[in-house]
Amino acid sequence: MDEEKITRLIRELLIEIGEDPDREGLLRTPERVMDMWKFLSSGYRQDVKEIVNGAIFESEANNMILCRDIEVYSLCEHHLLPFFGTCTIGYIARHHVIGVSKLARIVDYFSRRLQLQERLTAQIARAVKDSVDAIGVGVIIEAKHMCMAMRGVEKQLSSMTTSSVLGCFQRDATCRSEFLHLAGRQNK
Ligand code: ZN
Numbered sequence: 001m002d003e004e005k006i007t008r009l010i011r012e013l014l015i016e017i018g019e020d021p022d023r024e025g026l027l028r029t030p031e032r033v034m035d036m037w038k039f040l041s042s043g044y045r046q047d048v049k050e051i052v053n054g055a056i057f058e059s060e061a062n063n064m065i066l067c068r069d070i071e072v073y074s075l076c077e078h079h080l081l082p083f084f085g086t087c088t089i090g091y092i093a094r095h096h097v098i099g100v101s102k103l104a105r106i107v108d109y110f111s112r113r114l115q116l117q118e119r120l121t122a123q124i125a126r127a128v129k130d131s132v133d134a135i136g137v138g139v140i141i142e143a144k145h146m147c148m149a150m151r152g153v154e155k156q157l158s159s160m161t162t163s164s165v166l167g168c169f170q171r172d173a174t175c176r177s178e179f180l181h182l183a184g185r186q187n188k
Contacts, residue, residue, distance in 0.1 A: 043112035055099035077114035085143030125164035136167030
């Protein structure tokens, strides 16, 4: 990332929208916004293998493992506005399980870039499945999109739910329904 260039571009943006980047309140804004972009796009510069590294454990468990309501903050690729909500991940291990904090790190890894909620959901499911060679994985994300709330149709209360199921979660109705039950989604 060329930090100086981004800072300069933000300053130009301020001028183009009719602001004075030299007024007191905006003096350090280009730099702060550059820092923010660095953080919110950090997923592009990480490696998912390094993230899960060292947190894969052997296990005989063959029941479903579920982590509910992991917070998600991402940016919609159409408007560069935030969408945010919660992510629930369930999987059935074959011989390995993953440290629970790493599930949250995987969510952050794919969230900190420009995203579509549908793609984010599928990428998380795929990464969890691949990292532990799970028999099956299910991911549900429920999120509110600021591009719906503060512009366009201006619907502040709507939320979007996406899911992605792989392996036995896809093939086996019992498995899928146990996942939905544990995720608290059966009657929604
Ligand atoms: Zn959008």
